[in-house]
Amino acid sequence: MTDPLERALAELSRTEGGPDTLALLVRDQDTRRMLLLRAVLDAAEAADPADCPPAAKRRLREDWALLVAADRTAEGPSPARARLTHPLTGPWARRCLTALTARDHTRTAELQPDLAYFSAVAVAAAARAGLPFTTEVTARDGVLCLPSLGALRTARAGGAEIGIRHKNGRLTLRQRGACDVHVRLEQGIGAWSGAPAWTPAHALPGLLPGAAPVPLDDLDPYRTPPRNSGRLAFSGPTGPDHAERKRWLQAWTGTAQALRTGGEQRLAETVTLLRCLVPLAPPPGSDGRGSSSGTRREAFGALLSTTPATATAFAATLVHEMQHTKLAALSELVELHRAGPEARYFAPWRPDPRPYDGLLHGTYAHLALAGHFQRTALAEPARREAAWAEHARYHAQVAAALPALVASPDLTPVGRGFVDGMAAAHERLSARPAPRGHTARAQAYVKAVRTLWAQRQPPTPPIPNR
Structure with missing residues (x-):
């Protein structure tokens, strides 16, 4: 019998993932969340009273007791566990643990209001449990x-x-x-x-009949990274008004069908992995028409996005971001590579050099999009030409990025098998190519982008004479 992890690696390398594989990722992430919460509580108990006063420690214990009572009282799925494994509880827990374990104590002033938020989590869970x-x-x-x-x-x-x-x-x-x-x-x-x-709080209906509603969270104080964190360049949170929520609902209503057109796998993984949507403001300088989206490693299951323009566009966003979600979760289960953070790789979808891990993530997401648009082109006559153009572009971009991934000496044996699986999946897509005109334009585009990227790179310093 095939080992479950081996089967998961094989499926995920193809940007797929059956029910057992997706359940494996979810289970592992939920376990890690509970361990992280335990680490926060233990660190608070061990903290110096100047950083975490006795009253704060006592309140954390009381909140945990309320959560335990809610867990035991609830009939059916536990609202306490749902709150603790909710995506946005992750950034809160990580922030608290960082402050509690910081040796320079630079964040202790922010620690007390952060820890106090645990009371709100306990209250919400207990109320949902009917306690x-x-x-x-x-x-x-x-x-x-x-x-x-x-x-x-x-x-x-x-x-x-x-x-x-x-x-x-x-x-x-x-x-x-x-x-x-x-x-x-x-x-x-x-x-x-x-x-x-x-x-x-607001939510969108489940993507499928009987599926759980998906929170549209514009209230949680930890829903986006701090603007000065130097991390992901999210455009910032927003609070959608009634008209904006209506636009979300209109796009969302057709998203399931748009995902299904690109393959049942895409709909299934979205239903399984997507737990929360966080509305983002349009990017600065876009006159309200720009778009952005992203995921956060510490918020498994959350998708941050500007208001979708159409169901078709949002389906592509979901395909893209769910690959990041899967790959980030897999990377915590197994070590795929040992490459450093140096940004030196060409990625046809970015103007700046990328680190190896960033190139791997981007290539993985674009490979899934190439498959999504190929299936859409074959299934939807009305959208065929536009879908072939998208497929050709993503397929050419992946072709340009794969050689650097495959040639890396930093791949682990597991990672080499994974990247080889990606290359094989890309090759299988080539069996049903886009019409020649789309392919030629996509290849010319990638060639032009590579030339421009090379011109922007600093010159290599000469090797000194010895």
Whole structure:
């Protein structure tokens, strides 16, 4: 019998992944999340009282006890586990652990409000489990976010204390200097209140009948990386209004069919892996018409994206980003390469040199897109020419990037098999090529991009005479 991991590697190298393979990735990521949370709690217990006061440690223990009670009380799937493995809990946990273990203590000032957010996670899970409770939580910057429920704008700025009581699906939020806010939980995602200070959480319907709704999260304080982090160049979070949410829903409604046209695999992996959508603002300088998207390693299952223009465009975005999700999860299971972070590789889709891992990720995503548009061209006469043009471009780009991947001496034995599987998948796509005109234009485009890239690179310093 084939080892499950060997089978997963073979399937994933083709940019595929059956139910067992996808379940393996999800299981491993959920386990890692729980271990990360345990590490946060242990680090808090061991922290110096100056960094994590006794009151904060005690509150963390109380929050964990509430989560355990919610886990034991719930009938069916545990809302406590769902909240702890939710994508956006990952960035919060990573941020807390970094601050708790930092030797220079540069982030301890931010640690207390970060740790206090765990109370909101526990409250949301306990309420979803139907557990009656009374507690008090601390808002942050004038807002109390209760994940999957909504957010309350507090009467006072800063870290206001909010009393919370839950019974029979109703929350009562009490704060000094303001009227009580009564909130009724809705099934799935969101909670309703007539109070102007309350903003409910929103979700899009499941991609397939019976599938879970997908949160459209514009409230979570950890939904995007800090703007000064020097990491991914996301365009920044946004809070969509009613018209914008309608645009999301219109594009989303046709996304399942657009994914299915490009292969049942693409729809299946999206339903399995996508847990959360985070709306992004248009990129700066785009006059509101630009688009961007991305994923975060520490937020498995989250997709950050500007408002989709069409279902077809969003399907391509999902195909692209789900490959990053799969490859990032696989890279935590096995070591594919030992290449360093030096940015020196040509990638036909980027103007700047890429590190080996970045080239691997980009090539993997573009290989999946080449297959997606090839199947679309063969199945959809109305979109055939546009789909062939997209296929030809992605196929030519992958052809230009594969030699550097395959030739790397930094590949592990597992990684070499994986990259060879990618090359074989690319070769199989060549059996049904795009019409000659599309292929010629795509190859000319890649050649021009390579020439321009080479001209931009700094000259190689001469070798000194010895």
